[in-house]
Amino acid sequence: MRSFPYKSAGKPDLRSPSRYLLWLAGAQRGTLLLGILYGSIWTVCQALTPYILGQAIDQGILPGNFGRLSFWVGLLVGLTIIQSISATLRHRAAMSNWMQAAFRSAQIVGHKVTRSGDALPQKFSTGEVVSTCASDAMRIGEIFDVAARLAGSVVGYLLVSYLVFQSSWQLGLVVLVGVPLCGAGMLFVIRPLQRRQKDQREAAGKMTALGADTVAGLRVLRGIGGEHIFVQRYRERSRETQLAGNKVAWSLADLDAAQVFVVGIFSVAFTWIGAIQAVTGQIEAGQLVALYGYAVFLVSPIRTAADAVSRLIRAQVGARRIIDVLATPSAVHDAETTVPAPAAPSALLDSVSGVVVAPGGMSAIVSEDPAAAAELARRLGRFEDAVLREAVVQWGSEALHLMPLREVRSRIVVSDAEPQLFTGTLREELDPDGRHSDTEIMAAIEVASAQDVFDGLEQGLDAEVTEKGRSFSGGQRQRLALARAVLTEAEVLVLIEPTSAVDAHTEQRIAGALGKSRGSAAHTTLVVTASPLLLGAMDTVAFLKHGKLQAQGTHRHLLDTVPEYRKVVVRGEGMNGHGHTEAAVAANANHSTATEGEK
Structure with a gap:
């Protein structure tokens, strides 16, 4: 055999x-x-x-x-x-x-x-x-x-x-x-x-x-x-x-x-x-x-x-x-001569947009053009080395595309807007390497507010997931993918529209739980989103216009001082992607300010 x-x-x-x-x-x-x-x-x-x-x-x-x-x-x-x-x-x-x-x-x-x-x-x-x-x-x-x-x-x-x-x-x-x-x-x-x-x-x-x-x-x-x-x-x-x-x-x-x-x-x-x-x-x-x-x-x-x-x-x-x-050239590969990745959590600097992602804490990217924000996330995740040779991303003091690919992949994780689920048990889906206990897996499910998905499975973590997770709804797949991303315990976690398919109440729970789970100096979390509920939970928000950094600050500060930012967040017509009115956005901003005062 x-x-x-x-x-x-x-x-x-x-x-x-x-x-x-x-x-x-x-x-x-x-x-x-x-x-x-x-x-x-x-x-x-x-x-x-x-x-x-x-x-x-x-x-x-x-x-x-x-x-x-x-x-x-x-x-x-x-x-x-x-x-x-x-x-x-x-x-x-x-x-x-x-x-x-x-x-x-x-x-x-x-x-x-x-x-x-x-x-x-x-x-x-x-x-x-x-x-x-x-x-x-x-x-x-x-x-x-x-x-x-x-x-x-x-x-x-x-x-x-x-x-x-x-x-x-x-x-x-x-x-x-x-x-x-x-x-x-x-x-x-x-x-x-x-x-x-x-x-x-x-x-x-x-x-x-x-x-x-x-x-x-x-x-x-x-x-x-x-x-x-x-x-x-x-x-x-x-x-x-x-x-x-x-x-x-x-x-x-x-x-x-x-x-x-x-x-x-x-x-x-x-x-x-x-x-x-x-x-x-x-x-x-x-x-x-x-x-x-x-x-x-x-x-x-x-x-x-x-x-x-x-x-x-x-x-x-x-x-x-x-x-x-x-023979198709790979989008990413190890360079002939590599430079070491930073030993400690370090800042990520994108030369195209001018965005600096400081180590530790929760950050967000809001863009007038959603495609520009997604491209920024792809650059930070090193999806295409050819792009990074012209648009250099620095991690610490060195260029990201010159670092060992295995180390980059293990420390920087990008969860896409359309995550893929594969055939296997739910446990294998969320923890492919088998590094976590069931208790840790359940904790990640709680962070992603996916407890209802788990409760609906008779066999729990041993339940079979169909190819591409077709047995789940779009929101359920999205939350399971978020739980999987949290379980990677990546030093830098980039989430692209992680709550676009969930309702407002679920999104509010995810925003709070994600901050508690990833809110440490050892973990850097960057969220690409225009959702006020998530933005209110961020330590800092960077606003892009025409792909360049226009303004940076807290969600409330940008709402008060940057009209273009407010227009993007409110979707320009008084409604955002989850149906929140402009008044609700402002109320959420006030809530986040109060929370900061309590801290």
């Missing part, structure tokens, strides 16, 4: 599909060599069987020598046992090679997805990336499955050629030249197959991408009554994939027919020449029987070679798709 994931085999060779396949072969060369060894033993046993039968006839049956007959029969029995054992071991090695190549490819694609930031979603749809693991990786594995049989077939073909030469040099030449010619003759069928398999892969990728996108937006589609449009589109894509698959099937049928035709002609010609030589006395009766056996055996190398070429084409197509994914 093998353990997963595999150890890293180094950086994959992405220069071409062939080089990538060779890199995979090198990563599993031990199992691959074992498969070739077992496959060679297996085919050698098959190739020697006709020879032993011929010798038993010529040296045992025809002269009536029981001793020699017993010797050759005993040798044949032993050969059969060895063949059975080697066939089992070859099959096990072949399956292992298949799974290793497929799983290793899927593994490195998975690693690429987790480390590429936004680079992959901008270039590929979710469905296309999924197809590389679900389809292309398995296609790659097929060539490693057939590799052991192909190597054994080559060894068996050379051995049979030698044995036939011992009986007749004319027949030896027929084998030595005829088998490669038969394989070359099928290239005329294989070339169209390669093109059609590429078309079928592209059609299948588009269909998978459309299906994934449709499922992801199914709730919205049903809400606006547009699911029938996407169903029709999926049917059209499915039909295109079916037609492309039919063309591939036609080529495969042509290939099978060509194999039967070419192999049949070769077998008839080989057997006919052997029969003539037996009649004229050039070869013995036992040698003629052996030639019949060789003719049957040589069918296997020809068919295996054709099968290997067909699988190699599919593997090349799959490898090309995987290379496209792996």
